[in-house]
Amino acid sequence: MSSKIRILVPVKRVIDAALKPRINKTNTGVESKGVKFSMNPFCDIAVEEAVKIKEAHKEAVESIHAVSIGPSKAQDILRTALAKGVDTSTLVDVGEQEIEPLQVSKLLKKVVEQKDSNLVILGKQAIDDDSNQTGQMLAGLLGWPQATNASKVVVEGDFVTVTREVDGGAETIRAKLPLIITTDLRLNEPKFVTLPKMMKAKKKPLEIVKPDAYGVTIEERLEILKVEEPPARSAGVKVSSVDELVSKLQELKAL
Numbered sequence: 364m365s366s367k368i369r370i371l372v373p374v375k376r377v378i379d380a381a382l383k384p385r386i387n388k389t390n391t392g393v394e395s396k397g398v399k400f401s402m403n404p405f406c407d408i409a410v411e412e413a414v415k416i417k418e419a420h421k422e423a424v425e426s427i428h429a430v431s432i433g434p435s436k437a438q439d440i441l442r443t444a445l446a447k448g449v450d451t452s453t454l455v456d457v458g459e460q461e462i463e464p465l466q467v468s469k470l471l472k473k474v475v476e477q478k479d480s481n482l483v484i485l486g487k488q489a490i491d492d493d494s495n496q497t498g499q500m501l502a503g504l505l506g507w508p509q510a511t512n513a514s515k516v517v518v519e520g521d522f523v524t525v526t527r528e529v530d531g532g533a534e535t536i537r538a539k540l541p542l543i544i545t546t547d548l549r550l551n552e553p554k555f556v557t558l559p560k561m562m563k564a565k566k567k568p569l570e571i572v573k574p575d576a577y578g579v580t581i582e583e584r585l586e587i588l589k590v591e592e593p594p595a596r597s598a599g600v601k602v603s604s605v606d607e608l609v610s611k612l613q614e615l616k617a618l
């Protein structure tokens with residue numbers, strides 16, 4: 364008989380993906396004052412996938428728990444996750460402190476143990492720091508198999524088949540639970556959450572804890588020296604014929 368599936372979805376609060384971030388005055392990061400924050404898009408895909416798996420395997424999936432490590436305002440994205448179909452949630456409140464992927468992974472390991480999770484679905488990367496590390500490090504800390512950059516997930520009993528986006532194609536792998544999955548863009552298209560669902564989500568559990576509760580000390584080991592905008596692109600030139608294009612390219616020594 365296959366075991367019950369308890370899914371954990373870690374979600375990160377980041378500057379809204381539709382905004383163009385501006386570098387702050389000290390050139391040490393992006394400006395966060397007066398800016399809209401939302402759930403990291405890859406985490407949104409992870410929530411959607413967890414809910415899809417639960418809907419398709421009602422008997423097998425016991426629960427979906429979401430966790431966010433961040434400031435008190437990260438409660439907003441947990442409420443969104445609850446509205447999308449997550450059952451329960453935890454905010455690990457670290458205030459305004461920046462937290463590096465290894466520490467995130469260490470905290471997530473504690474949450475996995477506490478919730479007895481056997482399937483963790485994370486985003487492949489957070490669009491603010493582009494680390495692309497947390498899922499991999501969590502798999503290492505737990506000693507679990509991992510299927511990164513998933514574009515398709517099929518659950519069959521205790522086994523999960525994952526199609527991964529790899530350079531120039533797709534790779535399909537199979538693993539037994541417990542398992543770590545990280546989501547790629549093509550896995551699904553997250554649905555918008557409706558107001559009635561948002562209202563109902565207010566009644567769902569959202570527990571707030573401090574990192575000390577897990578015995579994990581937050582230490583910053585990296586110092587950001589400088590953050591720069593990409594160099595501005597120089598204006599292009601319009602050509603009126605193929606001959607002109609060829610001679611321009613020759614002039615630029617591109618041919």
Ligand code: AMP
Binds near residue numbers: 496
């Ligand atoms: P990263 O390794 O920082 O690019 O993040 C990859 C994924 O790890 C994200 O999409 C989340 O699923 C998870 N993650 C990273 N940071 C956090 C955080 N502070 N709280 C919850 N989940 C996180």
